[in-house]
Amino acid sequence: MDFIHSLEKQKMRFYCSYHVLLLFGFSFFLPAEGSDPWNQFRGPNGSGIRADASLGVPSVDDLRWKTPLPFGLSCPVLSKDKIFLTGIENKHLLTIALERESGKVLWKKKVPKTEIEKFHPSSSPATPTPFVEEKRLYVYFGSYGLICYDHQGLEIWKKPLPTPRSLYGTASSPLVHENLLIQVIDDDAHMPNSQVSKSRILALDKQSGKILWERFRPFHRSGWSTPTIWEHGRGRELVVLGNGSLRGYSLPAGEEKWQVDGFSRETIARPMIGNGKVYASGSRLGGSADLKTDPLPFWKAVIGFDANGDNRLERREMTGHFTFPFRPQLPPGHPGFGLPMPREPQKKRARLDGIFLRMDKNRDGFWDKDEFIDNLTIGRGKPLLLAVKPGGRGNVTQTHVEWEFNKGIPEVPSPILLENFIYMISNGGVLICVGTDKGQMIYRKRIGGLGQYVASPIVAGKNLILVSEEGLVSVVRTGKDFELLGQLQLKGKIKVTPALGINNLYLRSESHLWAFGKMSGRP
Numbered sequence: 001m002d003f004i005h006s007l008e009k010q011k012m013r014f015y016c017s018y019h020v021l022l023l024f025g026f027s028f029f030l031p032a033e034g035s036d037p038w039n040q041f042r043g044p045n046g047s048g049i050r051a052d053a054s055l056g057v058p059s060v061d062d063l064r065w066k067t068p069l070p071f072g073l074s075c076p077v078l079s080k081d082k083i084f085l086t087g088i089e090n091k092h093l094l095t096i097a098l099e100r101e102s103g104k105v106l107w108k109k110k111v112p113k114t115e116i117e118k119f120h121p122s123s124s125p126a127t128p129t130p131f132v133e134e135k136r137l138y139v140y141f142g143s144y145g146l147i148c149y150d151h152q153g154l155e156i157w158k159k160p161l162p163t164p165r166s167l168y169g170t171a172s173s174p175l176v177h178e179n180l181l182i183q184v185i186d187d188d189a190h191m192p193n194s195q196v197s198k199s200r201i202l203a204l205d206k207q208s209g210k211i212l213w214e215r216f217r218p219f220h221r222s223g224w225s226t227p228t229i230w231e232h233g234r235g236r237e238l239v240v241l242g243n244g245s246l247r248g249y250s251l252p253a254g255e256e257k258w259q260v261d262g263f264s265r266e267t268i269a270r271p272m273i274g275n276g277k278v279y280a281s282g283s284r285l286g287g288s289a290d291l292k293t294d295p296l297p298f299w300k301a302v303i304g305f306d307a308n309g310d311n312r313l314e315r316r317e318m319t320g321h322f323t324f325p326f327r328p329q330l331p332p333g334h335p336g337f338g339l340p341m342p343r344e345p346q347k348k349r350a351r352l353d354g355i356f357l358r359m360d361k362n363r364d365g366f367w368d369k370d371e372f373i374d375n376l377t378i379g380r381g382k383p384l385l386l387a388v389k390p391g392g393r394g395n396v397t398q399t400h401v402e403w404e405f406n407k408g409i410p411e412v413p414s415p416i417l418l419e420n421f422i423y424m425i426s427n428g429g430v431l432i433c434v435g436t437d438k439g440q441m442i443y444r445k446r447i448g449g450l451g452q453y454v455a456s457p458i459v460a461g462k463n464l465i466l467v468s469e470e471g472l473v474s475v476v477r478t479g480k481d482f483e484l485l486g487q488l489q490l491k492g493k494i495k496v497t498p499a500l501g502i503n504n505l506y507l508r509s510e511s512h513l514w515a516f517g518k519m520s521g522r523p
Ligand SMILES: [Ca+2]
Pocket: 306, 307, 308, 309, 310, 311, 312, 313, 314, 317
């Protein structure tokens, strides 16, 4: 009897702790009311992964609604029942809220009147993605600064900030950590009376907008990467990828702890966390994806301007859309083709003179093929994906980098890490899978989608979703064996990383937000 009684008691204890576990488990994993885990650029902690999503290959029949939107490149982010993003309309910067169920625009809030920042035609003045909490959201515009709203669009506070100077315009998104709202503002402008940059990280009290600390980054110039929070056995760090190096800062204090060098001038991708490590990537300027750059396409792009057909280029042949090519695969005149040119004719002439002299090493008044190819350098740094172990101090490039990989590094899309594999999508639709234990190539496949890939890949459950700029949506099964599950060609240009609900895919094109419902295709 006693025995049975004690068994019953044990069983009770088991059930109780089981229930307590369930309760705690659920309150830990389920978002609080009003919130959704896809609350920031690339979803939960920037991972790009929604493990609870069950989405297969979308088809046109799965389209639930389609809502016209002002222009902008910020990503849609979610609360339980709303979608938030930013845009620009009639020269007004806007924060916009839509209803998830219907796609109806609930409100648009204008940013106080401000001068719009200079931005490259491939970007926009509404590129940073909002960060959403249970009751509030935070938006950053390089042209204005930071603003906090509640979910009804009521402004809680605003913090105007000087506009940084940036090669392409601002892109780094705000990030909340406990009571801190963190914004990286890397800048091409110098500090007063100095040759070092004004670049800095700002941490604000998210309740009031008051600045709690700022950490200067004097050796970084403009960058476009959003930082990531890295929790490991030895604490929490803010990992910031900037041009030249990746740096770790303690949280919540923001002390600089370590750096890894070797990155190029262009750093765009968000660092990834997993397997106890941080992974970061950057291509070389112009999107050069591999260590050895083939100089021939650059020469071919240049000699296309050879008007008199002598297979040499003179200064007076540098006409029309001529500029120094960065991405020779693009047509001249495309905004990404080469070095941006000043509009003012006098300044433009001076810049062309400078470009010409730099490559005419023997000063004979011509560029010829050998001279051009010998002198072609494509920025410093190298195309790089690397894994960093925790616990380092100071410059840990030699001590804490576990491996590096230098092939097929995308220019704009962030890679994505799921379990033991990293997936990267490059221009021309080349998908590379890298193993995280040694940094080894697992496969390299062409999935189609000609042209650029700008949107970052995401994972719904175990399915990798890739979207090309030309609107080709591809779904690939994750794992060591490549399997393309299906594709859908949409009519619209897509440069924005999609958002994932449990049963929904939200895609922002140049002109619309599209919502796809539970997909009827293969799982
Ligand atoms: Ca010529």
